[in-house]
Every structure is written in C-alpha cells, then in structure tokens.
Amino acid sequence: MAGRTAKQSRSGAGNSVRKGPTEQEDEELPLQAVLIADSFNRRFFPITKDQPRALLPLANVSMIDYTLEFLTSTGVQETFIFCCWMSNKIKDHLLKSKWCRPTSPNTVHIITSDLYRSLGDVLRDVDAKALIRSDFVLVYGDVVSNIDVTQALQEHRQRRKFDKNISVMTMIFKESSPGHKSRCGEDDVMVVMDSKSKRVLHYQKTQGLRKLQFPMNIFHSGSEEYEIRHDLLDCHISICSPQVAQLFTDNFDYQTRNDFVRGILVNEEILGNQIHMHVTKDGYGARVSNMLMYDAVSSDMIRRWVYPLTPEANFSDQEGQRCTHSRHNVYRGPGVSLGHGSQMEENVLIGRDTSIGANCFISNSVIGANCSIGNNVVLDRAYIWSNVNIASNVEVHQSVICDGVAVKEGVTLKDQCVLAFNVVVGPNLTLSEGTVVSMHHPDEEEEDDDDEFLSDDAETGHSKGVTKQKAFNPAEVGTEGKGYIWRNPSLDDTEEDELAQCLWGLVLNADLESDSESEASEGSQEPGSRGMSPELDDVKVFQAEVQGTLQRGLEENIGCDNLVLEINSLKYAYNITLKEVMQILMRVVLEYPFYQQGAQLTAAQYTALLLPLLKIWAPVFKNYVKRAQDHLDCLTSMEEFFLEHEGHWAALVKVLMNTYQLEILEEDAIMRWFSQGATSDKSRQLRKNQGLLKFIQWLEEAEESSEGDE
C-alpha cells in the first residue's frame, strides 16, 4: 500500500524532474532508509538530559520531522528509525505524527534498544535483523535537507549495475564555499575525488589540522583527473548498498561513518570496495551537530533556504502549526499578539498563542508556542522554545532557552547562553557568555558516566534517583533562580569555555568530545589531557577516566565499591581486558602523587603521599587482584612504572611492603615475580636494589618463621 501511494504521489508529480527515474524505481524494490534518531554524543548536554536531540525543536518543529519529510519527499517508502536514548519519547512523538498514519506514503518502523552505542552498533543490528533489501539512504535524526537524492541514487544504481559490489556508498555533499556559516567547523572535510568516476580517493576532516597530507598512492590509482575539494559541506546523507551493514558487522572497530569511510578507503585494495560522492549545487542539507549549527540552520530555515520546508508550510501537519509569512520573513502563528511599539525587525518566527509585550525589538529569533514575553524585551538570535515566560526588560543575544524556562525582570543573556528545561533565572542578573544553566546538577554526571559513554542519548534517567539535591546558588542564578550553573567555580576559565564550546561546538573535535565532556563534568582534570590528539586510544582514555574516578572518589570519599562499579563500567565502555584494568589501575595509583604534586618528588615524599592512598584503595585492588596471575600482572606493571622512574626505586620496597601488608599482593606472588620476571638487564638492576633484596629476604624469613611456628 505504501508502494502504491508513493507511486501515485509521484506520478502526480507530472513533469517534475524526478519523475523519470522514480518510475523505474517502482519496478525495483521500494527505496528504504535507515534513520538514526540518536547522535551518540553529548553535544547538546545538558539539554538532551530531558529531551533526545532528534526531538529538539528547530523553528518549532522537531528535527526528526524534517528528516522524515526529507526522506519522504525524496521518494523513500520504508524507513527504519533506530532510537536509543529516550526511545519511548521519540516513539510517542512519531506515533502521534503524520508519519504513522496509514495514509503516509512512507511506512515507518521504529526500532529501539538501549544497547546501541554508535552508528556501528545500529548497522550491525540492521545486518543481524536483515532489514535491508536493497540500496538504502542513511541519515541521522538531526539532518535538515531538501536535496533531491534521486539523481545521486540513479548514479549509485548505475555503478552497482556496472560492477556489482565495488561501490558501497555514495556520500552527498553540497557545494558551499569555506566561511559559509552553515558549514560546521567540526566536520569540515577535505575530499580527494576522481573527477570522472566521482570516486572518493581520500577523505579527511580538516578540523584542527595544521597541515594536510595525502597518501601518494591515491594519485597513482590510474585516473588522469583529480579534484581536491575543500568547498564541500557534508550533508551526512549517504546512499548505501546493503553490504555496508555487513561491512560494519565484519569490522567491529567501525563506530562512526567516519571510521567506515576511512576504513574502506584505506584497505580499498584488500576489500576492493569503493566510495563515491555526489556533489549537489542546489538544495540544502546540513546536520545540526552542535549549537552553532543549530543557530545557523534555524536562521537558514527562517530565511527560506530549505524551501519548500518552510515554517509556514506546516508539512508536519500538526494542528495549529500553521503560520503566516509576511515581509522580512516574519512568521506568525495563529493567536499571536504584539504589544504596541513592538518591532519585528526581520527573520522572526513566532509560535501559536504567544503574546509579546510593548516596545519589544525582535530580530532573527524563533519563539515557540504559548510563550509570554514582557515589555521592552530585546531578542536577537534568540531561540526560545515553548511555554517560556520572559519578564520585562530582558535582553537575550544568541542564546537558547528551552521549554518551561522563566526569565525574570532585567536579566541579560550574553552570547551563547543555554537555559535548559524549566530553569528559572533572575531577576536582575547578567549571565556571562557561554553560561549553561540546568536543573540537573553537574555532579550527576559522575553517576551517569558509569553506564553511559559518548552518548547524551545514553544519558540514563535513573541517575536522577541518585541525585543529591543541592541548594541553588542565588549568586549564580539570581534570588528567585532555580538551576545549577554548569561549571565548577573552582575551575579555571578555560574549563568554562570548554563546556560552552562543547555545546556550541567551536573547536572540539568529535572524537575529543568524550573526554572534553568528562572534563567538563568531573571537575579538575589536569589541563594536559585536553590537547590530546584526536585519536587517543581507548586505553589512554580509560586510564584518564580511572584516574579521574579515583580522584573524585578521594575528594568526595566515595565508597570503594562505588569506585569499583565505575571502573567496571569504564572497563566495558572501552572494552578493556581485566588484565589491562589491573595494570592501568596499578599504574594510575602509582602515578597519582605525580599528578598531585608534579613529577619532581623525592622518593621519600612520594612514598609519604602514596602509602595512605594505597591504604584507601586497597579494597579496589582486592576486588580485582584475585588469581595468582593477577598478582603478577600488578607487579609487572608496578615494575614497569618504577623502571620509568629510576629515582624512586627506594619507594618500590615501601610500596611492595605496603601492598603485602594490605594483603593486596601475596608473598609468593612477589617471590615468583622476583625470581623470574627479570627480563631486561634494567629490571635485573632493579632486583639488585638493596632495599628490595632486604625485603625479599625478610619475606623469606617471615615465611620460614611462619613455617617454623607450625
């Protein structure tokens, strides 16, 4: 039935451009799409604590509706929507929307699971469930576009016909010169393509790179013309062959599409798969991957760049969404009332039943439904969602104000502020740039962290249970204010920006988000790790996390069992083997004093610092160190550590002693380690160490004596 309607809807399209192709299309299998209603990162934190990103309103319509509309209009007849975080919310929304009406030409299947951690997982699941029958369109739930992919699809199919499994994916790019505001700084890409076959030879995110390198071999691949393009905007729309799913299954390390593309390109020779691209001049396509993009895309929406997906089109068919469009791109929903002397400069969208006071000045802003705005309010590039209450004499610049927020008299929001759901600020307060206020206390993070990784959407609700209610700080949010400023006053400024940035996505690289987040949440991590290279491997991250965890444990003396819990979760997160866990744990503990006091500690100071820590964390170790092998692992890592810090060999003995006394390590394990294990001559030297020898001796004696006792 979907098929039939779709056919009608298109044969209706008379002499429209895409008629020809789609007709044949109908003979083939109906076009399918995989829509991932989950971003697997925490860019929109803390907003996304209460609302999955796909449902965040953009120009008063949930993002996912744009995506679905895009898919439908481009001829998709069956869409699989994968939700993870807050899947129920998304589900409810969709069930209410027109997409699930029987008449919808695009049948929607919603598949939810909390296990998805990345695009990779989803596609693996797609493969497992064998949902895909033919080529399909792959998009995220936060893509806004009106591109007609039909042509790209045709090209793709041609290629596949021509040689079956060579071309696996066609990425869709939009031409837009650098510096264009809706080019997301983060996924600025540099693409090398074969200008004839449109084949992608090299694909690289330029963000944060000083200089670019291109592997020589791509230029040997035998075509005479190459294009190296930086004028492309990645729409995050890709047409995939069925085997894409399989490929994901085959390679577990593919998490993001980025991984996939790189993977394919790198071992092109081996797998013989190719990726192609389609560059479109007209049409609009962008992914709302952070707040800046949210800003950019919203304003493009208001300026009608995404026509026919304009606010007044009310494509999502919701009652009361209708609004009228008049000069200077001013959109008014029904029941809007304006006070005298209020000016709508330009590019303003005002939702249903919103009332605006007198002498307001509004420009480039979006105001949701049922808001009430006082007098003499200045709104510039403000994005105000529904049911917001703004008192008089308020100024808002380039900020986002979520549902149910109340802004009291005389509040001023500087650029890039975010007021998450139901926050109250003011009166008479000025929030500096990049302030983020949320009803959730930043510390909830820690609890969240354990079972949730890079995904805001994996933000588990039950953390609220653990939330310890802290008093709001009137200095921060005003006397009547409710909510926590999302930054730790103790942190230095760079830290604050860090948070604002990861929301507004200025410099951070997608891969970096994970630990930038953890930084943001878990107070003072040494600034060192911030600069880390994009590809810091899991072990490093894990170590950093563990270290952070322990530290926090120390500061807020969290019970060791909790620490263990966290560490475990981290272990799963970065799938670390138990062995590594132990080694890293040991290493972290041993390094700990250096973190605190810097590396120039004398052995004496070091031990002085370390020993108490060992005492505290003994249970943690005990929890992990059980089998004999574990002991050895610990020891080896301990050895490694000390080999690195020759200066502190003296401490080694003390440490061993302690661990022994704390019954973290058993003597025979130590003995065994001592007897064997000497691999390098350096370690042999180590064993020559006086103190150590003494210690061993002492152990042996102790042994004998104990035997003697019997």
Add this chain to the structure above:
Amino acid sequence: MPGADKETDLSERIEAFLAELKRGGSGAGPLRGAGETARETTALLRRITAQARWSSAGDLMEIIRKEGRRMTAAQPSETTVGNMVRRVLKIIREEYARSRGSSEEADQQDSLHKLLTSGGLSDDNFRQHFPSLKANVIEAINELLTELEGTTDNIAMQALEHIHSNEVIMTIGRSRTVEAFLKDAARKRKFHVIVAECAPFCQGHEMATSLSKADIETTVIADAAIFAVMSRVNKVIIGTQTVLANGGLRAVNGTHTLALAAKHHSTPLIVCAPMFKLSPQFPNEEDTFHKFVSPHEVLPFTEGEILSKVNVHCPVFDYVPPELITLFISNIGGNAPSYIYRLISELYHPEDHDLRDPTTDRHGGFGLLRFRPGPVHPSLDDLVVPGSPRSTISMPNLVRTPDRHSPLQLRTPELKRSASLSLPVAWITGARHCTRRMLLLFLVILNLTPMF
C-alpha cells in the same frame, strides 16, 4: 471492492495529492500547469463524491468543503484548487436545487431577504435525500471536466481576432495558454514575439524555444530590457496565475513592471486566463498572496560568508492592478477587467467564497504588528509605520473575522438580482450545450444589463 478499502484508498489519494501540492513549486513556479492542477482537483473531487459516504447534499458539501480546506491550506498559492472546489460546491447546489424542483435562481431571487434572515446556508435545505443526486452531481462534474479540457483551445481559437500580421508582441515567462494562443495565430499570420526571460527561473527560455520551433520569429531579452524594448512593441500578451476578484492579476513576478512599461507606452496589455483561474480572493499581502522560494535561486550558496549578512528575497508572484490591464481573454471570450467581479459572482456561490473554517485559523491582532519602519506607499501591504494612518487602514485586511466575505457584505446586492436573470445557470450548465458563439452573444447582453 469493499467500502472500507475504498475509504482508505480515497484518503490515500487525497494524502498523495496534498503532499504533491505541498512540494509543488519547489522549483520554477508551479511544477505543472494550472490546467492540470484544476483537472486533477476536479477528478479528485469527483472521486470523493463517488466514494465518500454521504446521504444528503449538505453532508457532501461539508465533506468537500473540509477536503477543499485542506487542499488550499496545503499550497495556498495554488488558487485553482480552491476555485475548483468552489465550482463543485456550486454544482452541488444547483443539482440539489434542480432535483428539489425549485431552480437555483428561485432561491437566489429571495436571496437578499434570505441572506439577512438566515445567514449562511440554512441547514434545513440541502438536507433532503435524493437518490438521483449523486449521479447528477457526478455527471455535472464530468461536464465541468470536459469544459476544463477545452479551455486552452477555446482561448487559442480567438487568437486571430487579436493578432494582426507582422506586429511585435511581448510576453513574459512561460504560460501554456499564451503559448497555444500564439502558435494558433502563427498558423495564419507572421509576427515577431519578444519574450522576457523572467529570471531567476527563466521560463522565458522554454517559451522562446517552443515558439521558435513553431517558427515564430522569437527574441529573448533579459528582464532588464523590458522597458527599453517596449517602445517598439505593439501588444503585450501574458498569462497569469490567478485573476483576482477585483480584476487584478497575481502573475509571475516582473509582470507588474511589464504592465507599467506597457502603460507608459500605452501599449495594450492582454491577459489570457481560462475561467478556472478566476478567484474570489481579493488582493492583500496577508498570509498567502506572495510566495517566496529559496534565495538560492537568486544568490547561490557558493556566495559564502556574505550570505549570513544579506537578506535575499525571491518572490514568485507580482500583483498587477486592474487599471493596467486592457483585456482579459478567457475561454468564454474577451472581457474588461471591470467585468471580472461579475463573472466571479456567476461562477461561484457567495457562500463558498471563503472556504476557510474561521475557527481553525484565527489570527491575532495584527493591527498591533510593527515592522521595520520604512516608507509605505498606497499599495497593498501591511507595512505599518508607527503613527501612520495605515495601521488602521490595513487592519481590516489583516484581521480575518468569520463573517468576512459573508453574504452580508457581498459586493452590492443588485448583483444578485441581475444574476437572477437565470444567466449563471444558463451558462454554467447551458454553456456546454449551447455553442460558444451564442454564449458570447449572451454575455454581451449580460454586459448591457444595467447595474445599479
């Protein structure tokens, strides 16, 4: 097939059609000719009449009005849809009246009194059930369809009456009607056509190529050259998207300039518009008059950073005031702009002028709206300069009250009376039977009937 299935099938079709309309015109103006839209709409309405469940004319009208409302909402700029809905409603009324024995004009005769007493369609009538009604209505709709099929030819037929040999004719953009019109004339006469390309969509190019294929000597000019060239043009023939109730046009943008230029050189401006483009809508800049497509058409995305700082507008339609228009050529002959209101009163029943359900889309006090202060000119816009009288003047335009367009404030009650010369029926139903010629004659008489 079973009723339920029919129902779903029907609703699917409707949905499809709506979606179609919504996405319609994402490129150069309307994707398909208005004629096509009109036919599709009518066909769909016929389907509804046939398949939907209704017992009395009243229900049917309700259903159709409801669907019609959705269709018009889907693509407000496509006025033809609304027009066809109105036509069908009218048909139903007539058929109902006929089958009830009393002829349409009978209840129009006392209309004035009736309107005052029972505002709107008095529900008591239209309630009776006539088994034959369905068949009649469908049959009438079929006739309407056949009429629609014929429109373009009917217009083209008149070409030779308006184009003499080797004159220079200017047109703008692409109108299928005008195309047919000129080609028809070209069979007998030699003349030179100048086509304004009509940026950014440049439908003019399409027009020019197709004309030149019918070897009419054709010249493409840029929009900027319209005035420069106008002095040598001795007729301007254009199509339009809608003919408004006041005889004005809602035509592809650039037309207003063209019309002004023609006026300046007092060159006659002829508009080829089939009847189904007549709309009871009045010009005002409220919600749906203008239609803006993506700025991308005007300023490419590749322009880069400056885009974020520039406002780019790409309106699709222009308003052309009636005083600039010399003549309308419709499928029933030529008329002066001043006569349009009359045709409309015959085409549609006053009740149907406003399809909207006032309750669904009410508007706030737009009178209070303030835009960027800018000068305001005595033209239709709701720009309001603080402290300018306009704010009050433009109010009525803006605030949509339920009783707007309601019979009470109908344009002059006399209208109704003269309508009671049974002419409307004569030509709506009769037009298809009597030949065009005598129909014209008919209208001439109509013209003469005094309007007081």
Add this chain to the structure above:
Amino acid sequence: MADAKEKEEPNQAESINHTADGGEPKKDDILRAKLEGRELTKEEKQRLRKEKKQQKKQKGGKEDKTVTEHHQGKGKKPVASSESQTATQPPPQKVPVTVPSPTPSPVQVPAPGPTAPSPGPTAPSPGPTAPSPGPTAPSPEAPVASAAASEKPAKTKAELKAERRARQEAERASKTKKGEPGQPSSSSKNKAVPNELQPVVKRLSEHVQVDDPAAIKKLAKKLERQQIPLRSDYGYKVSLFSHLHQYSRKAPLTQQISIPSTVIHPSVVRLGLQYSQGIVAGSNARSVALLHAFKQVIQDYTTPPNEELSRDLVNKLKPYISFLNQCRPLSASMGNAIKYIKKEISNIPSQCKEEEAKTKLLECIDAYINEKITLAAKVISEYAIEKISDGDIILIYGCSSLVNHILCEAFEKKRKFRVVVVDSRPRLEGREALRRLVKRGISCTYVLISAVSYILQEVSKVFLGAHALLANGYVMSRVGTSQIALVAKAYNVPVLVCCETYKFCERVQTDSFVSNELDDPDDLIVTRKGTTQLQDWQSVKSLGLLNLVYDVTPPDFVDLVITDLGMIPCTSVPVVLRVKNVDQ
C-alpha cells in the same frame, strides 16, 4: 550605471583582484586609446571637407604627391619611431609585396626616411599603387599602400590648409566642451561656435550604422589603413538592432591576428582586450584605464625628427582609438577624456621641448583624472549624503562605483540606512556591489530586477548611476535603469541620479535603439536543473537573443541629478554643458 570595477586609485586596488591583470600596465594603456577616438573622427571630417574643396581648387597636382608622400611618411613614421631600432627594416621587405611596379618601389623605400622624396619618381605612383589594395589587401602591411591610394586624390595644398583649419576647429571644439566620440566637435561646433553656420556633415560614429554597407566599407578601409583587424559580428541579430555591432566575447580581436607593437602600443592592446572581455567595465573604470594607458603611450613616445609633437602624436594615436573602438565602442566618458587629451596635445606649442611637453601632458592627464573623477566623486557624495536621512531604505541598481562610494561615505558618516541592491541577469554586477557594501558592514537586501515592484514598497529613495547624461536630459545608463525609475515613479519613490559632469555629452537620443551596444548574446544562456534551453539557439533561425547594454531613462522619471556642480534637474543638462563650454 554600472561604473563597475575600478574608479579612482583607491578603488583600483580592490578592483585589481577581479581585474585579470594588475593595474600598473593597464593604467598606461588606457592613456593611449583616448586621443585616438577623438582624432579619428576629426581626421575623417577633414577628409570630407577636403573632398568638397577638391573640385574648386584644382591645381598643384605635383604638390599633391609631395604632400601625400609627406602624409605617407607620416603614416609610417610612427612605425619607425615606436619600435626604434628596427625602424627601417619593415619598409624594404614590404615594398616588393605592395607595389608590383618596379619604378616607384625603390623610391618608396626611402619615403619613410627623414627627407621628403622627390616628386619625380612618385608621380606615376598612382598607377602602380592603385591596384595594390586589391591584391595585397590581406598582406599585413597593405594598409600603408592602400592608405596612400585612398588619400592620393584627397591630399592637396588645400588639404594641408584644411588640416590646419580643422585643427583650429578641433581646438575650439574641444575648448567648447567634451563631446562624445559619436558625433564629435562638428555637432559641438554649431552649438558652441554659432558663428560657423555652414552646415556640417553630421557624422554618425560608425558603430551605429552597421546596416549601412557604405559605412562599413569606409570603416574597413580606415582600419586597413591603420593596420587594425576588423572585428566580425557574431550570431543572428535582432531585426530592430541590425544597425549595431554584436561581438562574441569568445572571439577577441587579437585572437587570430597578432597586432605588431609597431602599430599599437602593447598597453593599448591589453586594454583593448580588457574592454572586450569586460574585465574593465563601467564608464569611470574605463576612462581611468584609458587615461593611464595613454600616459604610458606618451611616456614611450618619441617625436620623430622634423615632426611636430603636437601633430604627430595625435596622428599616432588614431589607430589606437579605432582599435579600442573595435574592442568595444567608446563610452561617452572616454570620448570626453580623449577630446581633452587631444586638445591638450594640440595646445602644445611647436617650439616646446619634447620632454617638457610630455611631462606637461602627463600632468594634464593626472589632473584630469583627479578633478574630473576623484574629486568629482567626493563632491557628489558630499551633496548626496545630505539626501540620505536616518532610517532610509535606499535602492541601488547594478554596480555603480560612484553610488557605492556615496553609500560608503554616508556609512562612515554614521548615517543609519539599509540598502536594497537590485540586480539583473546576465551581468549580475549587483553581486559585486553587494560584496563591497556588506564588507563595509552596511546591511543589505538583494533582489533581482523582476522583484523590484515587490521590494519598492519598502524603499524610500532610489540612487542610480549613469553612463552618460544626454543633452536632451535623458539618462543613458545600464539597461534596466529606466525600468527601475519607471516603477519607482509608479510608487512615488524619489529617483536620484548621480553623475559626474564629465559624463555629460552633446548627443541627443530618445530611445534605446538608435545608439546602443549589443553584448555577447551567449551570456543569456543559462543552465537550470541540468537543462539548458537555449543551448543551440544559433541553429534555430527564428530564434534570437538580445543582450542590450544600455537604455535611456526619460527625464520625467528622474527627480534629481546630483553632479559635481550641484543638484540639478535632468532638463538643465544642456545648460550645464553650455556653462562648461563658456568657462573653458
């Protein structure tokens, strides 16, 4: 309108980036072409007059020859002079080609030499040389011979007189005012110098009488004489405009024939190409470029022995101007500039030293650029800013360097206004204007001309640039300007035209047909959604593309003209012209 790209030095800088090749070389180019255009026209006039006189004064056949020789010499001198070392080489080689008859040839060789040749040998020359044009026409140097041929009958002692006379006229003429290449001092004369009442043959500039074969032949001849390739028209021409040239940008003048630097100074060649490619566009830009080119020319100029700078330089510039005219018809502003230079040159006393003469000329040119263009712009913006009040919404069309300058000045002066930039295919110059304004931080709206009637409802003033102001008060400007003015009138929006007085010209014109310019029709072709409708318009014989460049705006659409002399109504243009004549 569309005084695009560069205007005065400051602008030039930014303009360079979108000008193909840098300003420096261009500048001097420009200077050259200028004198020429003026010169041409006058020279022809002389010929006409001389022909008339021919009948009456029928004597001194001998002198004729000598004169002609002189003339020929003159004709060739530039060759000799401009490329100094190999001066003498060309003639010898050429001769055999040109002149079949043995006798004259040896004599003709010395002809270029300093001394005038003896009458004897040359006497028969008509015989042999006469045929020469026929066979040798194509050969590169044929022009010389043919030139000789064509002028033989003409040149008499009387002719010399005539020439002198003509020069005085010209001086007066150019004194009177800067006219326009189209109908030069002849027209100006009977205006400015009423005492000369005998009717003058009003000469149309050849580029508006393409449909007249005679005119074409004449043009071809002249070009041949000056060794300048004739540019061929391109594509089907709309019947109404068959009297105008229509060139293709893809076939620039120098493509097939290489122009020897002996004939045309390289800088002028470059300038010519920049004109024809539209790299230098907009009347201000073009004039400035021209003046600079001529400066270059003058610097490189050396007066050949026993020649008079004032006369020789002028003659030398003739081919340059007709070359530039081939590349793109001269604009009014250029015409005036050329007139000016020509006047300056001919003003130079014969006894004056070459060096100081040249320096004097260069100074004159700089002065001209400075006061007529740079300062004028300043003054105009002074006036114009008074007309811009806070909260104004100003509509501009295309890219007029003057209007841009005004707006930027006003913005500097902290006026609060927004700008609506109206643009039109195919040139889309408005985008350039938009970029410049936005760069300055002025808030802009951008629409195409078809949307003008929509946007005008919010506009409070219309500022337009001009290509030239005609004596009958019509404004000649980028096509579309009149349309804007029309609609503005309909909406009762005041229309202000900004124009420097050096763009005023004598010509009168009431429609956009008589004298206009046709640009490359291919520009109209556009590709949308992968389909190009007009792809093969050439093959369809009934299909024509018309790409007009200018149109004229009737004065009743224009409320005010802002000039460097103040704000005046259109209708008082002739008055201004008169005044200028008087005070010069």
